[in-house]
Amino acid sequence: MTIVIETRDLTRHFGDLVAVDHVSMQVPKGSIYGFLGPNGCGKSTTIRMLCGLLIPTEGSANVLGIDVLEDPEALKSKIGYMTQRFSLYEDLTVVENLQFMTEIYSVPRSERAPRIKAQLERFSLVDRAKQLAGTMSGGQRQRLALAAVTLHRPELLFLDEPTSAVDPESRREFWEFLFDMVDQGTTMLVTTHFMDEAERCHALAILDQGVLVADGSPKRLMADLPASVVEIESDTVRVVRETLLDLAEVIDVAQLGSRLHALVRPNVQDPSAFLDASLRQRSLQASLKLVPANLEDVFVMATLGREVDR
Amino acid sequence: MRWLSGVRIFAIAKKEFFHLRRDRLTGGMVVGMPIMMTVLFGYAINNDVRNLNAGVVDEANTTASRALVADAMATQVVRVVVRAGSPLELERLLAAGKISVGLYIPADFEERLAQARPPYAQLMVDDSDPIVLGAARGLAQLPLGQNPQTTLKSTFEVRALYNPERRSAVFIVPGLCGVILTFTMVMFTAIAIVRERERGNLELLITTPVQSLELMVGKIIPYVFIGYIQISLILLMGMSLFDVPVRGSMLDFYSGAGIFVLSTLTLGLLISTVAETQFQAFQLAFMSFLPQLLLSGFMFPFEGMPKAAQVFAELFPMTHFLRIVRGVVLRDATLSMMVDEVWPLALFFVVVMTFATMRFRKRLD
Ligand SMILES: Nc1ncnc2c1ncn2[C@@H]1O[C@H](COP(=O)(O)OP(=O)(O)OP(=O)(O)O)[C@@H](O)[C@H]1O
Numbered sequence: 001m002t003i004v005i006e007t008r009d010l011t012r013h014f015g016d017l018v019a020v021d022h023v024s025m026q027v028p029k030g031s032i033y034g035f036l037g038p039n040g041c042g043k044s045t046t047i048r049m050l051c052g053l054l055i056p057t058e059g060s061a062n063v064l065g066i067d068v069l070e071d072p073e074a075l076k077s078k079i080g081y082m083t084q085r086f087s088l089y090e091d092l093t094v095v096e097n098l099q100f101m102t103e104i105y106s107v108p109r110s111e112r113a114p115r116i117k118a119q120l121e122r123f124s125l126v127d128r129a130k131q132l133a134g135t136m137s138g139g140q141r142q143r144l145a146l147a148a149v150t151l152h153r154p155e156l157l158f159l160d161e162p163t164s165a166v167d168p169e170s171r172r173e174f175w176e177f178l179f180d181m182v183d184q185g186t187t188m189l190v191t192t193h194f195m196d197e198a199e200r201c202h203a204l205a206i207l208d209q210g211v212l213v214a215d216g217s218p219k220r221l222m223a224d225l226p227a228s229v230v231e232i233e234s235d236t237v238r239v240v241r242e243t244l245l246d247l248a249e250v251i252d253v254a255q256l257g258s259r260l261h262a263l264v265r266p267n268v269q270d271p272s273a274f275l276d277a278s279l280r281q282r283s284l285q286a287s288l289k290l291v292p293a294n295l296e297d298v299f300v301m302a303t304l305g306r307e308v309d310r
Numbered sequence: 311m312r313w314l315s316g317v318r319i320f321a322i323a324k325k326e327f328f329h330l331r332r333d334r335l336t337g338g339m340v341v342g343m344p345i346m347m348t349v350l351f352g353y354a355i356n357n358d359v360r361n362l363n364a365g366v367v368d369e370a371n372t373t374a375s376r377a378l379v380a381d382a383m384a385t386q387v388v389r390v391v392v393r394a395g396s397p398l399e400l401e402r403l404l405a406a407g408k409i410s411v412g413l414y415i416p417a418d419f420e421e422r423l424a425q426a427r428p429p430y431a432q433l434m435v436d437d438s439d440p441i442v443l444g445a446a447r448g449l450a451q452l453p454l455g456q457n458p459q460t461t462l463k464s465t466f467e468v469r470a471l472y473n474p475e476r477r478s479a480v481f482i483v484p485g486l487c488g489v490i491l492t493f494t495m496v497m498f499t500a501i502a503i504v505r506e507r508e509r510g511n512l513e514l515l516i517t518t519p520v521q522s523l524e525l526m527v528g529k530i531i532p533y534v535f536i537g538y539i540q541i542s543l544i545l546l547m548g549m550s551l552f553d554v555p556v557r558g559s560m561l562d563f564y565s566g567a568g569i570f571v572l573s574t575l576t577l578g579l580l581i582s583t584v585a586e587t588q589f590q591a592f593q594l595a596f597m598s599f600l601p602q603l604l605l606s607g608f609m610f611p612f613e614g615m616p617k618a619a620q621v622f623a624e625l626f627p628m629t630h631f632l633r634i635v636r637g638v639v640l641r642d643a644t645l646s647m648m649v650d651e652v653w654p655l656a657l658f659f660v661v662v663m664t665f666a667t668m669r670f671r672k673r674l675d
């Protein structure tokens with residue numbers, strides 16, 4: 001298995017703030033690697049360092065066999081970077097933007113037109129070809145942005161929250177594009193705030209305040225969660241939640257709609273019965289059952305740990 | 311250093327051209343600015359002062375004194391608007407700004423004339439405006455009709471070769487080419503990179519293989535064309551509205567303009583790599599424009615400036631271009647006669663371009 005991205009103690013400071021804190025990770029070729037984490041945890045900063053746009057304060061990064069600190073320019077023609085903020089030209093039309101990108105990436109002249117045409121069709125932008133990019137909807141812009149950064153067929157794609165403005169239906173389509181590209185051997189690093197998207201990744205890294213707090217395949221992360229998950233249904237979820245949070249054995253309780261997910265310390269035998277008993281003591285009614293952990297639980301657990309530490 | 315790519319340079323230039331085409335205001339400025347400035351400067355800046363408001367106190371009130379007043383009016387330099395009672399009243403009118411010139415003829419005017427005992431009369435001048443002072447000096451040389459002996463005899467005969475009628479438009483319009491180009495070229499390019507940064511395009515652009523020099527060259531190409539459009543407009547208007555004679559060759563004029571445009575464009579680029587916001591870029595562009603306007607020889611004669619200011623002014627592209635354009639347009643000079651003005655422009659271009667390219671890093675920090 002070829003490793004496409006390898007970082008060692010990658011760190012970036014902004015003044016006193018440590019935006020990325022000794023992150024070490026490996027991304028194998030042909031996989032989708034997900035970056036998960038709360039706002040401001042350093043996802044974009046990490047990507048910028050991997051693209052050679054920001055100089056790491058400490059540590060090293062090797063991308064596609066190139067040391068990012070030494071020769072970032074050698075990397076540029078091999079990667080594609082879809083920025084978090086729309087960064088194509090709003091006063092250029094869809095086609096003009098795509099043409100610009102083919103020329104900047106030195107796509108051979110004879111291939112420019114066919115590739116642009118193919119991208120327009122693939123991303124359902126044919127009808128929008130002459131529309132100014134700035135006048136398009138959020139979802140259309142994100143399709144255009146992805147079309148633009150894949151025109152030169154990069155080996156490695158960085159996608160920073162590519163679906164933040166996309167409706168659920170189109171999000172699925174968007175991920176189908178991604179899987180198509182992975183099938184053709186492209187590697188991707190994707191940041192997201194959606195659990196369903198994170199679950200589709202081959203591997204995940206959860207960042208919290210710049211620290212990589214968990215990584216591995218979604219399945220592994222869920223299976224290895226160092227806590228039992230009890231799902232609780234009740235008419236008085238808020239009171240139940242507050243009651244459970246007071247228990248030392250309960251790590252955290254997250255509300256998912258009308259249900260609660262309680263993370264219970266692994267040393268508790270039969271956690272469901274234990275919580276049930278605690279609730280009864282306070283004469284609270286609830287139905288409880290032990291469930292397998294989902295990614296949300298993993299995320300809650302991972303990003304909580306740090307707060308507990310300090 | 312990798313090879314430069316013509317395709318990428320062209321891609322940047324084309325994109326820049328699209329921005330210009332879609333941006334009505336900037337597009338309007340390309341044409342509107344030279345037209346407006348040429349008309350404004352051409353008509354407003356006029357050193358041939360006429361019709362200054364004058365007040366007269368004629369205490370003599372004789373044939374000769376009345377003839378003197380009539381002669382002064384006949385020059386059209388002054389126009390008598392008040393007849394005052396005393397010199398003191400003239401002073402008050404001057405201070406109030408009601409008149410610019412006061413003409414005082416004393417009661418013993420005739421006696422003084424007869425005894426050839428100057429001064430025969432007095433001119434009071436509002437010299438808070440140096441142009442008025444200059445005009446009034448001319449008036450003081452006015453010969454007195456009856457007494458030809460009182461005229462000053464000149465030692466030299468002045469032969470004006472290029473602008474004998476001394477029309478200021480002839481002098482100003484060629485200079486305007488330099489002023490307007492300096493202003494617009496620097497303004498346009500000063501925001502060229504800052505705008506990409508502010509609109510978020512830069513993060514994508516610096517992740518592509520485009521090289522700094524390709525970006526810089528691509529960015530200035532469209533503006534070279536714009537510079538040529540503007541300079542042609544100014545020249546055409548100067549010829550049609552102000553009868554500016556164009557004596558030299560067009561090829562020399564446009565070649566000189568080309569080097570000058572390139573050098574001012576790089577100045578804009580340099581500003582663009584320094585400024586963080588478009589507003590800062592505008593401020594810097596303006597700051598670079600003012601000294602050029604004042605010291606290049608457009609506003610004030612270059613020879614009259616202190617040595618230090620002259621040395622400083624030699625650094626500006628506009629100083630050299632003004633000499634080139636006045637030489638070629640008015641004096642039928644060839645560019646090869648003016649190499650001394652051409653090489654500083656070329657040097658400025660190379661040095662500033664290199665500097666701007668080096669300053670621009672493909673990084674976010
Ligand atoms: N140029 C900068 N100067 C100073 N601080 C910065 C800079 N860029 C990022 N930061 C800070 O670094 C931290 C990490 O920012 P980053 O953009 O990487 O977060 P993120 O994980 O991408 O967040 P989000 O999910 O909101 O996009 C934040 O606290 C941010 O304020």
Ligand SMILES: [Mg+2]
Pocket residue numbers: 043044045084160
């Ligand atoms: Mg981000």
